[in-house]
Structure formats: structure tokens, C-alpha cells
Amino acid sequence: MFINKILVALDRSELSKQVFEQALALAKVTEARLMLLHVLSAEEEGSPYVPVYSGFDYYSGVRGQTLEVYQEQWNAFKREGLEMLQSFRAQADIAGVTTQFTQNPGSPGRCICDVSHSWGADLIIMGRRGHSGLKELFLGSVSNYVLHHALCSVHIVHLPVVAKKTEAEKIQSIST
Numbered sequence: 001m002f003i004n005k006i007l008v009a010l011d012r013s014e015l016s017k018q019v020f021e022q023a024l025a026l027a028k029v030t031e032a033r034l035m036l037l038h039v040l041s042a043e044e045e046g047s048p049y050v051p052v053y054s055g056f057d058y059y060s061g062v063r064g065q066t067l068e069v070y071q072e073q074w075n076a077f078k079r080e081g082l083e084m085l086q087s088f089r090a091q092a093d094i095a096g097v098t099t100q101f102t103q104n105p106g107s108p109g110r111c112i113c114d115v116s117h118s119w120g121a122d123l124i125i126m127g128r129r130g131h132s133g134l135k136e137l138f139l140g141s142v143s144n145y146v147l148h149h150a151l152c153s154v155h156i157v158h159l160p161v162v163a164k165k166t167e168a169e170k171i172q173s174i175s176t
Helices: 015-030 060-094 108-119 133-139 142-149 167-175
Strands: 005-010 033-040 099-105 123-127 153-157
Touching: 005 015, 005 060, 005 108, 015 033, 015 060, 015 123, 015 153, 033 060, 033 108, 060 099, 099 108, 108 123, 108 142, 123 142, 142 153
Parallel strands: 005 033, 005 123, 033 099, 123 153
Antiparallel strands: none
16 A cells, blocks of 8 residues: 555644654655644634523623624634644645645544545544543544544554652652
8 A cells, every 4th residue: 555645633732743743754754745634623622612692692792792702712713723734834845745734614533534535545644632431422532433434544643651650659759
């Protein structure tokens, strides 16, 4: 199998830099093209909260102001996503890797699979947030969805595990 097109799914987390670096290194070795994708979703950490209304319809001015503030926050969120993509693209250009990017709204897992299929990706590189148990059950797992629905290979990048110090180790390091 030849790798000619790599879809790189990015968000605004600290893991995205590692995802991009791995994708860039692989693209340089294989002379593949990169498609950087950021999915605009309320599921992403840092996205604006969607305003929820209850029986306060008689305060129409409050509703209008709330929607206005939300729209401003959403526009800033979109702008920051584009700036992130442009920054990664500039790094890829310097490295001599042909790169394009897109920012699409929607469900992250479904959007990643749709873009990879329509673009003809040979490989998807993405991160994993590390949810497990009940959190994964309620929030879902984007990486799990993509693994089971993508029509191409998927490479998952994990955050490095940092060993937590036990209480005894913390006390010992303080006392020495």
C-alpha cells in the first residue's frame, strides 16, 4: 500500500501538535500530501456553550443579547480554528510538504470519515482524548467511531502517560 494522501484530524488540544508532527514526518518520508481538518463542533473543549432557554421568553431582550454573545464567541472559535490550521500549513510548507486545509462544521467522527472518503485519503492520523468508562459512554469516542467507519487505515496518537507520584513519594520529595 502506498500512502499518497494523509488526512490529519486536529482540534485545539495540546495533543494536536503531536498529531501534526507525526503526520508531517510520515508525509516527508512517503512524499504524501496532507489535508488538515478541524471540525467545528460543540463537543470540542473550548467551544462556546450553546444557550439554553427555559420559560424566560418574556425577556426577549435577554434572548437577543445571549444569541449575539454566543454568535460572537462562535465566530472567535471559528477564527481560532482557521488560525491553527494556517499555522500548521505554514510549518508544512517550510518542510516542503504539499498541504491544504479545511474547517467543517458537524459531528467530528462522521465529518472525519466523510472528508477522508471524499478526498480519497489513504490514511487518517488523529489523536485520542482518552475518555473511558462512563465518560466515553456519554460523550462518545471520536477515535472509536473513525476506527469503525473509515474506509482507509487509521493511526491513533496517544498522549504520553506521565506517572503520577503517590502521596508517599510526594512527602518524601518535599522532605529531602
